[in-house]
Amino acid sequence: MRLQRFATEVLVIGAGPAGLAAGYTAVRSGRHAILVDENPAPGGQIWRGEWTTPRSSEAALWFDKVRRAPLTILTGIRVIAEVAERTLLGEDQQTAYEFRYKTLILATGARERFLPFPGWTLPNVMGAGGLQALVKMGFPIRGKRVVVAGTGPLLLAVAAYLRAHGARVLMIAEQAPLSRLLWLGRGLWRFPTKAWQALILRGRLFDVPYRSSCWPLSANGDGRLQSVTLQCGSRTREIPCDYLACGFHLVPNVELALLLRCEVREGCVRVNEFQETSRANIFCAGEPTGIGGVDLALVEGQIAGYAAAGRPEAARALFPQRDRWRRFASRLNRTFALRPELKKLPDAQTIVCRCEDVPRGRLEEYRSWREAKLHTRCGMGPCQGRICGPAVEFLFGWTMESIRPPIFPARVESLIASPEQGESVWR
Amino acid sequence: MREVVTLTINHTRVEVPAGTTVLVALLANGIMAVRRSVSGEPRGPLCGIGVCFECRVTINDRPHCQSCQVLCEDGMDVRTE
Ligand SMILES: Cc1cc2nc3c(=O)[nH]c(=O)nc-3n(C[C@H](O)[C@H](O)[C@H](O)COP(=O)(O)OP(=O)(O)OC[C@H]3O[C@@H](n4cnc5c(N)ncnc54)[C@H](O)[C@@H]3O)c2cc1C
Numbered sequence: 001m002r003l004q005r006f007a008t009e010v011l012v013i014g015a016g017p018a019g020l021a022a023g024y025t026a027v028r029s030g031r032h033a034i035l036v037d038e039n040p041a042p043g044g045q046i047w048r049g050e051w052t053t054p055r056s057s058e059a060a061l062w063f064d065k066v067r068r069a070p071l072t073i074l075t076g077i078r079v080i081a082e083v084a085e086r087t088l089l090g091e092d093q094q095t096a097y098e099f100r101y102k103t104l105i106l107a108t109g110a111r112e113r114f115l116p117f118p119g120w121t122l123p124n125v126m127g128a129g130g131l132q133a134l135v136k137m138g139f140p141i142r143g144k145r146v147v148v149a150g151t152g153p154l155l156l157a158v159a160a161y162l163r164a165h166g167a168r169v170l171m172i173a174e175q176a177p178l179s180r181l182l183w184l185g186r187g188l189w190r191f192p193t194k195a196w197q198a199l200i201l202r203g204r205l206f207d208v209p210y211r212s213s214c215w216p217l218s219a220n221g222d223g224r225l226q227s228v229t230l231q232c233g234s235r236t237r238e239i240p241c242d243y244l245a246c247g248f249h250l251v252p253n254v255e256l257a258l259l260l261r262c263e264v265r266e267g268c269v270r271v272n273e274f275q276e277t278s279r280a281n282i283f284c285a286g287e288p289t290g291i292g293g294v295d296l297a298l299v300e301g302q303i304a305g306y307a308a309a310g311r312p313e314a315a316r317a318l319f320p321q322r323d324r325w326r327r328f329a330s331r332l333n334r335t336f337a338l339r340p341e342l343k344k345l346p347d348a349q350t351i352v353c354r355c356e357d358v359p360r361g362r363l364e365e366y367r368s369w370r371e372a373k374l375h376t377r378c379g380m381g382p383c384q385g386r387i388c389g390p391a392v393e394f395l396f397g398w399t400m401e402s403i404r405p406p407i408f409p410a411r412v413e414s415l416i417a418s419p420e421q422g423e424s425v426w427r
Numbered sequence: 428m429r430e431v432v433t434l435t436i437n438h439t440r441v442e443v444p445a446g447t448t449v450l451v452a453l454l455a456n457g458i459m460a461v462r463r464s465v466s467g468e469p470r471g472p473l474c475g476i477g478v479c480f481e482c483r484v485t486i487n488d489r490p491h492c493q494s495c496q497v498l499c500e501d502g503m504d505v506r507t508e
């Protein structure tokens with residue numbers, strides 16, 4: 001197996017908004033920087049599939065800046081392990097890569113939180129952002145009946161996106177109560193751009209019912225989804241549909257930070273005012289420090305980029321902007337907090353760990369992740385607990401404390417590819 | 428860049444627009460249940476972004492590839508379980 005080696009001053013993992021902003025800021029401050037992302041193209045989640053054809057002016061602006069900057073972006077490469085001091089290992093389909101850095105910026109983003117309910121393992125039940133990601137990559141959704149459910153601002157964005165691509169969005173089921181949504185709405189005047197976006201979204205979805213205090217009880221069908229049963233306030237409703245797009249807000253991707261022994265508290269990477277983690281020379285920006293959306297990701301990325309390039313004063317100038325988006329994020333996260341009723345969704349037979357097919361009933365016998373893992377293999381499949389972990393935490397209060405390398409299933413050849421086999425690309 | 432790429436899915440030739448992921452090619456060709464779980468349940472994609480591993484298939488004889496993260500290439504051989 002081939003091994004390619006890179007060395008750089010600033011290494012950024014993740015080419016979403018946070019990583020792009022960080023890498024761009026670092027090179028504009030005179031540093032050499034390399035960005036690595038496992039996706040086929042830069043853009044992260046929000047700008048997925050837009051690298052060659054941006055849909056929003058913000059994406060166009062950032063892509064243009066990044067293209068003009070002397071920034072190396074390597075895509076299709078997943079970072080999986082640390083092989084030596086300040087050296088990370090990555091791989092793609094054919095090749096292993098070693099990245100040596102002076103300063104590291106983690107911008108690994110977030111994933112959707114999934115909660116188990118009867119039928120959630122049926123084909124055609126997907127994440128909300130999950131179905132959107134497929135459509136972004138070319139999956140035809142025209143004419144299909146879709147129910148969007150779960151919680152969070154993403155539901156609206158997804159519904160509008162699917163509708164614009166011809167889907168028949170039958171309903172948006174939001175578990176948060178109306179009182180919370182109204183509270184969020186009342187505070188929006190302080191964030192005019194967000195208020196404007198909300199209005200536009202609402203306009204695009206004018207004929208799609210948006211139900212608060214509404215959540216999926218079961219997905220029904222034999223081998224394939226046929227309908228979804230929803231709890232809507234005090235009533236239950238069954239809606240026939242082709243797809244259920246369901247996600248319960250987001251959880252930070254902290255696996256790489258954990259691997260590098262950066263402090264993680266309550267599921268978020270701890271950073272100081274310069275976005276530096278508990279480990280010197282390792283910075284973190286965007287969703288891993290706490291779910292905050294694209295605006296916060298962009299500011300945090302710039303602050304990390306300036307700080308990594310030794311320009312603390314330039315970073316400091318952005319603190320007020322970051323405070324503002326943090327306030328907005330905390331309002332969002334309070335609004336879309338999970339209601340306790342959702343803990344009752346899975347019955348004893350409902351699968352919680354999809355990799356190892358472990359049902360809820362089997363987990364109830366144990367008192368901790370460790371015990372449950374040992375006896376049931378829950379969280380030990382290829383996703384390494386990325387999907388069931390946040391669900392188990394919500395259902396039983398167990399948290400995952402550590403991670404073993406490689407942080408993704410990797411090919412043995414990558415892990416043993418030795419430097420002698422490699423060609424060096426010192427940049 | 429070429430407009431279309433040709434690959435085989437379970438020994439059948441299919442054409443897809445360039446830039447399509449293997450997963451989208453599977454779904455667009457009617458394969459919704461991409462794999463079977465350890466207890467034999469049909470499963471389809473969940474996360475769409477390379478996290479859940481529910482979309483894994485065999486690509487060019489290499490098993491367990493996440494089809495949502497791989498772009499289709501000319502001559503690619505894709506097999507589902
Ligand atoms: C499925 C999904 C869809 C979303 N859609 C929208 C939307 O339509 N609108 C919206 O406003 N917000 C959306 N969001 C919210 C999104 O989190 C933010 O808007 C924004 O993208 C966050 O920017 P970021 O740079 O922090 O993270 P991201 O955009 O998530 O970027 C992180 C990047 O890091 C890469 N990465 C992670 N780990 C590794 C590794 N080990 N090796 C290599 N690369 C790695 C990922 O591939 C990804 O590209 C979505 C979130 C998800 C999970």
Ligand code: FES
Nearest residue numbers: 475479480482495
């Ligand atoms: S759909 Fe989840 S990894 Fe591909």
